[in-house]
Amino acid sequence: MDNELHTHHAIDYIEFVVTDMAESQRFYAAAFGWKFTDYGPDYAGIRDPGTQPGREAGGFRVGSEVPAGGPLIVLYSSDLDATLAGVRKSGGTITTEPFDFPGGRRFHFHDPSGNELAVYAER
Numbered sequence: 001m002d003n004e005l006h007t008h009h010a011i012d013y014i015e016f017v018v019t020d021m022a023e024s025q026r027f028y029a030a031a032f033g034w035k036f037t038d039y040g041p042d043y044a045g046i047r048d049p050g051t052q053p054g055r056e057a058g059g060f061r062v063g064s065e066v067p068a069g070g071p072l073i074v075l076y077s078s079d080l081d082a083t084l085a086g087v088r089k090s091g092g093t094i095t096t097e098p099f100d101f102p103g104g105r106r107f108h109f110h111d112p113s114g115n116e117l118a119v120y121a122e123r
Helices: 020-031 080-089
Strands: 009-018 035-038 043-049 056-062 071-076 093-101 104-110 116-122
Touching: 009 020, 009 116, 020 035, 020 043, 020 056, 020 104, 080 093, 080 104, 080 116
Parallel strands: 009 056, 071 116
Antiparallel strands: 009 071, 035 043, 043 056, 093 104, 104 116
């Protein structure tokens, strides 16, 4: 079942690794007018400036270096366990088993070409 903010198996969130949280927030706020929700020193949500103000459309995660693959694409699932099983059955490689975070649960996987994606579900 989908809710009004999320669509099952659709691209839902883009997560950027940043090396300097304050500078990244300053840049994107000045360049694009983005606003943020801080979840501590190592994570900030990017609030949707468009059609659904207040909804988070992405996030910044502090890391020591930006991964070669670029931003992390995050899909939404209304049934995380079924999606996990589907990714495994289809030949995806689970790189991070499901874990809890302040808003739900998620896991990461590589597709057959080596792209890393994540899937999350709300609690």
